[in-house]
Amino acid sequence: IVHDFRNILTSIIGQAEILQMETENERIRSELQAIIESGERGATIVSHLLALAKKVEQTKSQRLAPQHQAVLERLIGLVRFQLPPQIRLRHVIEEHLPAVELNVVEMEQILLNLVSNAAHAIEGDGEIDLYIRTEQGADGQSYLTIRVRDTGKGIPEDQLNQVTRPFWTSREKEGGTGLGLTMVQRIVKRHHGQLDIASSLGKGTTVTIKIPATVQADDNWPTFGAPALHAETHTMKPARILLVDDAEEVLRIHQALISRMGHAVTPATDGKKALDLLRSSKAPFNLVVTDYRMPELDGLGLLEEIRRSMPNLPVIMITAYGEDERLKKARELDAMLLNKPVNFHNLEQAIQQALTPIRSAQKP
Ligand SMILES: Nc1ncnc2c1ncn2[C@@H]1O[C@H](COP(=O)(O)OP(=O)(O)OP(=O)(O)O)[C@@H](O)[C@H]1O
Ligand SMILES: [Mg+2]
Incomplete structure (x- = not known):
């Protein structure tokens, strides 16, 4: 049923987008925009229903500027319902994030891979904290910072340098390909950012990604890339x-x-x-x-x-x-x-x- 529902929504959004491209009439365009946005809200609701069905806990999150709140919330919503119920994901997204060159697909890849790794590192109950905020580098430059911290089993010190290597995995039997962090690192490099992993064996791991802001914070962030x-x-x-x-x-x-x-x-x-x-x-x-x-x-x-x-x-x-x-x-x-x-x-x-x-x- 959920599957059919998504197809219906896809169809509504798609038709409206096609009509929107076909007309020059501003009033009609804006009415179509309202249809598209409702369709997308519908999609979010479907996701939430799915999440509920899977008994994944939902947390309230802080408000964001309207433009990127929606995108990030949606991505996190999607990430969230891939998690088993005994893992709690908390997230904090700061308001007024700086503009970056990252696009939605890349952001999604980063969040999915980091949260999935965190979840795999947790045996039984555990917590994952996800922060997205602006931080100032030592160079005075602003960075969009994504930080994922987990209470999982940690990474042995001698492996810290290995984990981003292509095909390096400790989860061979469970079907890990060892390409998750490789992909994340590629995206980070493409945007001249930094990837840092800190870990304490038996306690947990924190992965921090910093992407340089293209424009200083407070500038509005149009439609995310x-x-x-x-x-x-x-x-x-x-x-x-x-x-x-x-x-x-x-x-x-x-x-x-x-x-x-x-x-x-x-x-x-x-x-x-x-x-x-x-x-x-x-x-x-x-x-x-x-x-x-x-x-x-x-x-x-x-x-x-x-x-x-x-x-x-x-x-x-x-x-x-x-x-x-x-x-x-x-x-x-x-x-x-x-x-x-x-x-x-x-x-x-x-x-x-x-x-x-x-x-x-x-x-x-
Ligand atoms: N948060 C984490 N805690 C503990 N170990 C981690 C964490 N993140 C990554 N690792 C280690 O790094 C390895 C490589 O991670 P990577 O995401 O590249 O591949 P994978 O998770 O094994 O497989 P895939 O992502 O392709 O499913 C993991 O197998 C794991 O040993
Ligand atoms: Mg992985």
């Missing part, structure tokens, strides 16, 4: 994209959104058809965007098939959060996960990131 996104949008090369979804309504909307970005989209209504298209098409595809839940050959099955013969083809998989343990497998197979509901901006960002060659360079 939106300026950077726009600058790059125009330089994105048109790509050939294979789009797979069994829900035709969703397929149609995503197709329209991606076409708007200037890409050529070929739709497929199931995994088998997608594979046929991949194999028989004369011009190669640059990217596959697939739904996860589909009858017969689902997104993961499709991904596995693709990896057999096309190890470097970028794949974005659209999923619902906290849906399935099997999704770990998708990450291992180098798919990028994108959470529902999908809208123009997060889809555009994901496609852009997927088409940037840094990703494939990770593999040995």
Whole structure:
């Protein structure tokens, strides 16, 4: 049911976004904006319902400036309901955070990976504290600081330098890939930031990330990385994209959104058809965007098939959060996960990131 609900919301948000792009009429645009925002609020409610169903404790949080409160709260909400109930996540987000070049996908990666690591380090009950605030560096520069502290088992001193290495993991048996911190470190480096890990064996670990502010604090932070996104949008090369979804309504909307970005989209209504298209098409595809839940050959099955013969083809998989343990497998197979509901901006960002060659360079 939750899954259907998300599809409905995706459809509402998507249709409204398409109409918004089609009209010049300001009044209609702003009314459509209200629809989009309601749809997004609906999505948040769905997330909260899910969280409740999973008995994940919810905490009240401090108020933020309206623009980024929503984004950060939503990300943390999503992170939160991946946690087992015996782990408590508290978070404090300072008001008036400085602008940074980080985009939503990157922020999400950072939060998800750090909180997931903290959760894995905790056996039984435990606490995770997440702070997002401005701190002044010794150089006088302002930094957006993200700090995740856990009461987990800690990291042995001789391993502190190893943990960010690609494929370094102490959770091999549990399915750890050892790429979580590697990815986080890449993002941090890309933004000329710093990553610091302090740990005390048996007591816990604190991971601190500092991202230099592009503008001093108090400047408003538009839509969280939106300026950077726009600058790059125009330089994105048109790509050939294979789009797979069994829900035709969703397929149609995503197709329209991606076409708007200037890409050529070929739709497929199931995994088998997608594979046929991949194999028989004369011009190669640059990217596959697939739904996860589909009858017969689902997104993961499709991904596995693709990896057999096309190890470097970028794949974005659209999923619902906290849906399935099997999704770990998708990450291992180098798919990028994108959470529902999908809208123009997060889809555009994901496609852009997927088409940037840094990703494939990770593999040995
Ligand atoms: N908060 C933490 N407390 C204790 N150990 C940690 C913590 N964060 C990371 N580590 C150690 O660092 C290792 C590497 O972390 P990383 O996130 O890169 O990979 P992983 O968590 O093992 O696998 P993946 O993130 O791919 O599922 C972990 O296996 C763990 O040993
Ligand atoms: Mg990890």
